[in-house]
Amino acid sequence: MAFAQAVQSHTDTIDRKWWKEAVVYQIYPRSFKDSNNDGIGDLKGIISKLDYIKSLGVTVVWLNPIYSSPNDDNGYDISNYRNIMDVFGTMADFDALLKGLHDRHIKLVMDLVVNHSSDEHEWFKQSRSSRTNPYRDYYHWWPAEKGKPTPRYSFFDINSDAWKYDSLTNSYYLHYFSRKQPDLNWENPKVRTEVDDIMKFWLDKGIDGFRMDAFQYVAKDTTFPVFPPGYEKNINKYYGMGPHLHDYIKEMNTNVFSKYDIMTVAEGAGSTLEDAHNLVDADRHELNMAYHFEGVDITNKPGGYTLLDLKQVYTKWDKDFEDKGWLAIFMANHDNPRMVSNFGNDSPGFRDLSSKMLTTFLMTMRGTPYYYNGDELGMTNIGFTDIKDYRDVAALNGYKHVVNTGGDVQHYMQELRVRSRDNSRTPFQWDSSENAGFTMGTPWIKVNPNYTTINAADEDKDPNSCLSYFRKMVSLRKVNLVLVYGKYNLVDADNPNVYAYTRELDGKKMLVLLNFTAKDATVTSGIDLSKAKVLIQNYTTPINQNHLRPYEAIVYQMN
Ligand code: GLC
Numbered sequence: 001m002a003f004a005q006a007v008q009s010h011t012d013t014i015d016r017k018w019w020k021e022a023v024v025y026q027i028y029p030r031s032f033k034d035s036n037n038d039g040i041g042d043l044k045g046i047i048s049k050l051d052y053i054k055s056l057g058v059t060v061v062w063l064n065p066i067y068s069s070p071n072d073d074n075g076y077d078i079s080n081y082r083n084i085m086d087v088f089g090t091m092a093d094f095d096a097l098l099k100g101l102h103d104r105h106i107k108l109v110m111d112l113v114v115n116h117s118s119d120e121h122e123w124f125k126q127s128r129s130s131r132t133n134p135y136r137d138y139y140h141w142w143p144a145e146k147g148k149p150t151p152r153y154s155f156f157d158i159n160s161d162a163w164k165y166d167s168l169t170n171s172y173y174l175h176y177f178s179r180k181q182p183d184l185n186w187e188n189p190k191v192r193t194e195v196d197d198i199m200k201f202w203l204d205k206g207i208d209g210f211r212m213d214a215f216q217y218v219a220k221d222t223t224f225p226v227f228p229p230g231y232e233k234n235i236n237k238y239y240g241m242g243p244h245l246h247d248y249i250k251e252m253n254t255n256v257f258s259k260y261d262i263m264t265v266a267e268g269a270g271s272t273l274e275d276a277h278n279l280v281d282a283d284r285h286e287l288n289m290a291y292h293f294e295g296v297d298i299t300n301k302p303g304g305y306t307l308l309d310l311k312q313v314y315t316k317w318d319k320d321f322e323d324k325g326w327l328a329i330f331m332a333n334h335d336n337p338r339m340v341s342n343f344g345n346d347s348p349g350f351r352d353l354s355s356k357m358l359t360t361f362l363m364t365m366r367g368t369p370y371y372y373n374g375d376e377l378g379m380t381n382i383g384f385t386d387i388k389d390y391r392d393v394a395a396l397n398g399y400k401h402v403v404n405t406g407g408d409v410q411h412y413m414q415e416l417r418v419r420s421r422d423n424s425r426t427p428f429q430w431d432s433s434e435n436a437g438f439t440m441g442t443p444w445i446k447v448n449p450n451y452t453t454i455n456a457a458d459e460d461k462d463p464n465s466c467l468s469y470f471r472k473m474v475s476l477r478k479v480n481l482v483l484v485y486g487k488y489n490l491v492d493a494d495n496p497n498v499y500a501y502t503r504e505l506d507g508k509k510m511l512v513l514l515n516f517t518a519k520d521a522t523v524t525s526g527i528d529l530s531k532a533k534v535l536i537q538n539y540t541t542p543i544n545q546n547h548l549r550p551y552e553a554i555v556y557q558m559n
């Protein structure tokens, strides 16, 4: 493979793969760049920013869904898997985008959303039309004469009820997400063949892989057993890794994945380390990498997370995947708040430093980093306080649920302000012109007013900006295979303020020091730094060995 020859060879024990050495940049198309001023980002908008994307040094773009969709869940409800959403453009635009990326040696990974389709997909229209329609078994139906189906929890439903009654055939259909997202019946081999064909359609166009949405949920026990009370608090245990999931993935691997040089990653990795290994260990021939939620979930508890929690989670996963399997590393995406607001400190004095510190973390861990668009600028949560500003179906239906059940609306609004997915979906901040240069129309969701100071144009000119730091960090990772494959070792494990670790490969060793607090902190590494060389740091003034300033980040080369 040309790729493997391009870089010097290393120990034979390393199973080198392009998708392990990749830096993935996630683009949320609706909010990236609007080319025709209808207020909605689009493919031509992304095309106009290809040189910017290239300038980041990233090697893979993951694009959130761009297929035809009535947009109940911003494209995660697909009505035609082989077409482009009207507001995003045409198939010709898509082809141009793919070519533009490939011309710049950037690969493209698409979202594959097949746990459910839209209720406006032709399959569902047929399926619901009569009990004897050939498409009936494409979805999960429960005839009402059998009584009410066993309760199932819905993430987005106003009543949290995943069964929707449909009078047309006097039956209920299953929807883990919104009512407009009926779950496909993977137990029907025809559905699986349809999905294989959809994947081939896109792979034959030349795309480089799939991020498989909500994929751990696709396989279901269709006898619908009763789950114990409170099961929804541990939902992945009950919804994840259903009966024949591995058979289905193996089938996809045989029929499709194995025929292309692609990367495959499923969203969610079950509820145990063993589940995750079963998905991705190379000898099982299923997927390439596991994308677990524990890293982001630690921020989801009252009072926030502690650094010791974070270290524990990442160290546990790293140790367990040291010899086999491969992980995705991420701290934000379109379903989570902004990285700097959630894990760092977005107050004016520390936003810049803490954002760079977190970037250092992501780019120096083992696993493939997934970096969410806008985080390279240090974009922050918008924290809407008025429900009218929210656009996310999860936020809007959750709000209705709280109102209808007489819940604590004020508390819910406070939650949304910090946790809502809309925090990371505000328009990309290109420059300081109106609407951050995202659109000249009315943006579909409000622009964060801090765009006048946080934007790509200003940061591009500033060698010390978050953006410039991100570019440096990406290139550092790309030229140092030790940062990709090197053994990870936690240092000063119980230090509650500083995350310190070494990475080691072929006698090459690096030390990473990260102060996760807004105060000065000390690290006891026990490592002699007298001969160490600083590869990168997030302060511009000299460092003081083991004493770290607020949110200070340093990467040393030890030899
Ligand atoms: C995944 C997506 C999320 C979407 C959901 C339903 O979790 O990341 O954005 O709402 O699946 O498709």
Ligand code: CA
Pocket (backbone or CB within 6 Å): 034, 035, 036, 037, 038, 039, 040, 041, 042, 087
């Ligand atoms: Ca547009």
